[in-house]
Amino acid sequence: MTQQDLFKLKPLLAVLVASFALAACSVGPDYVRPQMDAGAAVFKEGQDWKPAQPRDLAADGKWWEMFGDPQLNALVAQVDISNQNLALAEANFRSAVALVQSSRSAYSPTLSASAGASRGASGSAGSSSSATSSSGGSAGSVRNSYTFSLTAAWEADIWGKVRRDVESSQASAQASAADLAAARLSAQAQVAQNYLQLRVLDAQQQLLDETVQAYQRSLQVAQNQYTAGMVAKSDVIQAQTQLKSAQASALDNGVTRAQVEHAIALLVGKTPAQFSLPRAPLAAVAPPVPQGVPSMLLERRPDVAAAERRVASANAKIGVAKAAYFPSLTLSASGGYQSSSFADWFTLPGRVWSLGPQLAQTIFDGGARAAATDQAIATYDGTVATYKQTVLTAFQDVEDNLAALRILEQEAAVQGEALQAARQAVTLVNNQYKAGTVSYVNVITAQATALSAELTSLNILNRRMAASVLLAKALGGGWDEHSLDDLGPLQQQSAEKAKGLKENAALR
Numbered sequence: 001m002t003q004q005d006l007f008k009l010k011p012l013l014a015v016l017v018a019s020f021a022l023a024a025c026s027v028g029p030d031y032v033r034p035q036m037d038a039g040a041a042v043f044k045e046g047q048d049w050k051p052a053q054p055r056d057l058a059a060d061g062k063w064w065e066m067f068g069d070p071q072l073n074a075l076v077a078q079v080d081i082s083n084q085n086l087a088l089a090e091a092n093f094r095s096a097v098a099l100v101q102s103s104r105s106a107y108s109p110t111l112s113a114s115a116g117a118s119r120g121a122s123g124s125a126g127s128s129s130s131a132t133s134s135s136g137g138s139a140g141s142v143r144n145s146y147t148f149s150l151t152a153a154w155e156a157d158i159w160g161k162v163r164r165d166v167e168s169s170q171a172s173a174q175a176s177a178a179d180l181a182a183a184r185l186s187a188q189a190q191v192a193q194n195y196l197q198l199r200v201l202d203a204q205q206q207l208l209d210e211t212v213q214a215y216q217r218s219l220q221v222a223q224n225q226y227t228a229g230m231v232a233k234s235d236v237i238q239a240q241t242q243l244k245s246a247q248a249s250a251l252d253n254g255v256t257r258a259q260v261e262h263a264i265a266l267l268v269g270k271t272p273a274q275f276s277l278p279r280a281p282l283a284a285v286a287p288p289v290p291q292g293v294p295s296m297l298l299e300r301r302p303d304v305a306a307a308e309r310r311v312a313s314a315n316a317k318i319g320v321a322k323a324a325y326f327p328s329l330t331l332s333a334s335g336g337y338q339s340s341s342f343a344d345w346f347t348l349p350g351r352v353w354s355l356g357p358q359l360a361q362t363i364f365d366g367g368a369r370a371a372a373t374d375q376a377i378a379t380y381d382g383t384v385a386t387y388k389q390t391v392l393t394a395f396q397d398v399e400d401n402l403a404a405l406r407i408l409e410q411e412a413a414v415q416g417e418a419l420q421a422a423r424q425a426v427t428l429v430n431n432q433y434k435a436g437t438v439s440y441v442n443v444i445t446a447q448a449t450a451l452s453a454e455l456t457s458l459n460i461l462n463r464r465m466a467a468s469v470l471l472a473k474a475l476g477g478g479w480d481e482h483s484l485d486d487l488g489p490l491q492q493q494s495a496e497k498a499k500g501l502k503e504n505a506a507l508r
Contacts, residue, residue, distance in 0.1 A: 026160025027326070028319020031167075031312050034384050036298065036391045061478040064192050066287035066468075071280070072195050075268060079187045082269025089176075089183040094494050096169070096176035097487070103169040106162040109154035117342075118145045146345045149336030149352075159326045164319035171313035174484045178306035181479050185302060189473040191267045194260050196465040199282040201257040204458050206281070208250035211451055215243040218447070221433070222440060235440035242444055246451075286464050297394045300476030304394055305484060307387040314380040321376040324369045327361035397474035404467040412460045419457050422450040 064076050080086065121142045157163060219239040225231040265275035298304055335353035339345045362369070429446040432438040483490075 026163050026319060027322045028160070028164055029315060031315045033308060034311060034387055036388060063472040063477045064188060064469075066472070067192070067196070067284035067465075069195075069199075069284040071277075072192060072284065075195055075264065076188050076191050078268040079191055080184065083187045083267060084269060086180070086183055086187060089180040090494050090497065093173070093176040093180050093490070096173040097491055097494075100166065100169045100173050103162070103166045106155070106165065107157070109152050111150065111152045113148075113150050115148045116146075119143070120145070144340050144342070145338070146340070146342055147336065147338045148345070149334055151332065151334040153330055153332040156329045156331065158329055159323040161320055161323035164316045164323065168313045168316035168320065171309045171316065173487065175306045175309035175313065177484055177487055177490055178302040178309060178481075180490075181302035181483070182306060185473055185477045185479065187267055188477070189469050191264060192469045193466050194264045194267070195277075196282075196284055196469065197462055198257060198260045198264065198277060199280065199284065200458055200462040200465070201253060201260065202279045203282050203461075204455065205250065205253050205257065205279065207451075207454050207458065208246060208253055211454075212243065212246045212250055215239070215246050215447070218430070218443060219243050221430075225434075225436075230436055231440065238440055238444055242447065282461075284465065286461075286468055297398065297476070298391065299481045300479055301390075301394050301474075302476065302479050302481075304387075304390050305481040307383070307390040309484070311380070311383045311387050314376070314383040318373070318376045318380055321369070321373040324362070324372065327359050330358045330360070332356065332358065394474065398471065401467045401471035401474055405464065405471065408460055408464045408467060412457070412464065415453065415457050415460055419450075419453040422446070422453040426450045 062073075064072055119142060219236070219242075222231065222235045222239040226233060226236050261275070261277055262272040264277070265272045268275070298308075333353075333355045335351070337346050337350040338352050339347070339350035344350060425446045429438060429442050433440060433443045
């Protein structure tokens with residue numbers, strides 16, 4: 001390019017410098033996190049609890065280890081590997097990360113290449129003979145054309161449209177990562193809750209089996225008393241009825257256990273036929289209450305973090321919409337070769353090039369830009385409302401389960417006393433019946449009361465275990481929003497998992 005060409009390009013260079021100077025501008029509001037009042041320094045229902053130590057909710061997020069059950073630990077470990085809801089959330093995260101890269105690509109110029117060869121004629125066939133005879137030439141002569149060109153274009157981000165779009169997609173990717181963490185926490189909590197319920201059902205099954213054996217002994221006593229002529233036939237019939245009812249309850253308990261076992265199989269990504277848990281006593285114990293100040297929920301709940309990141313994304317979209325009001329500046333350059341002869345295609349005489357800016361501004365659009373801006377603002381307002389509602393729900397979740405644990409602990413103590421009294425009553429009434437001082441109705445009543453007390457105690461235990469799981473989940477399970485600051489490790493983990501899925505699919 002000659003010095004004279006460079007002189008002619010000075011206005012273009014001035015425009016380029018000006019565009020870079022203006023590129024520091026970004027229209028639209030800068031993001032400010034919506035404010036939420038965390039209320040008091042402690043939870044309302046947690047004032048009577050002694051705050052647990054930080055280790056009670058492990059920093060690595062393995063909150064289920066609080067229960068001290070190796071089988072539960074092994075089951076939760078399978079959630080990350082096989083749970084299909086997690087696979088869906090992870091795929092959504094990878095899609096969101098790809099969208100970030102797509103948004104960032106607008107920072108770079110586009111480069112395209114084209115090559116073509118054509119053969120054609122100019123003029124009409126009907127006048128070709130007369131034109132040839134009068135001029136000695138051929139107005140309708142056939143010509144070849146060979147072209148090759150490279151074209152580069154770049155739109156200067158003067159008003160920050162691209163920056164706001166990247167900001168929005170990054171916040172969306174962070175929200176998707178928090179969604180993945182929320183899905184993982186939810187699946188872990190469901191596994192823990194179902195597993196603990198299964199073990200309570202096993203304890204209930206053991207109780208019912210022992211009750212059946214006790215009722216069989218009572219039936220034998222009634223038959224012996226009837227044979228000795230001490231009681232009426234009705235005592236034997238009542239004892240048989242009681243025994244059969246207990247046997248039916250024992251069988252019915254198996255239905256519930258099977259369904260809970262199937263639910264666990266689904267959570268760990270297996271069919272019921274591939275999964276089985278043998279009966280075992282309940283090894284887990286109710287852990288200490290993992291406490292924390294209310295403001296911690298804003299950092300330790302992945303669903304709260306996801307809602308907040310969507311607010312940030314929607315805020316950036318307002319800037320994208322407002323940037324449409326301003327003109328766009330595109331710098332383009334193209335160069336190549338054009339010739340009518342293949343042999344002379346890539347020669348200097350066939351060289352062509354162009355370079356220049358293009359400024360474009362929409363004059364009238366029937367209110368489309370205003371509508372798009374209003375829509376972006378309304379979407380932002382909606383995400384703010386969703387965020388605040390998510391925070392309020394988080395507070396409710398914690399308070400509900402703190403109240404449940406506090407009240408259930410008191411209920412368990414009272415129920416324990418009732419159970420001891422019911423057991424003593426059974427012993428006393430059985431002795432009185434053998435002595436012939438009371439009727440068999442008294443025995444049935446005492447035994448039914450004792451069985452009901454035993455089942456109620458187990459039900460309270462199940463509810464306490466469930467409340468412990470739900471409280472750990474409500475407090476975020478040890479998750480922390482600072483994990484969203486660097487999504488690199490999560491991206492690498494997801495990419496490796498996606499690669500493994502592709503390889504497995506290829507093998508099939």
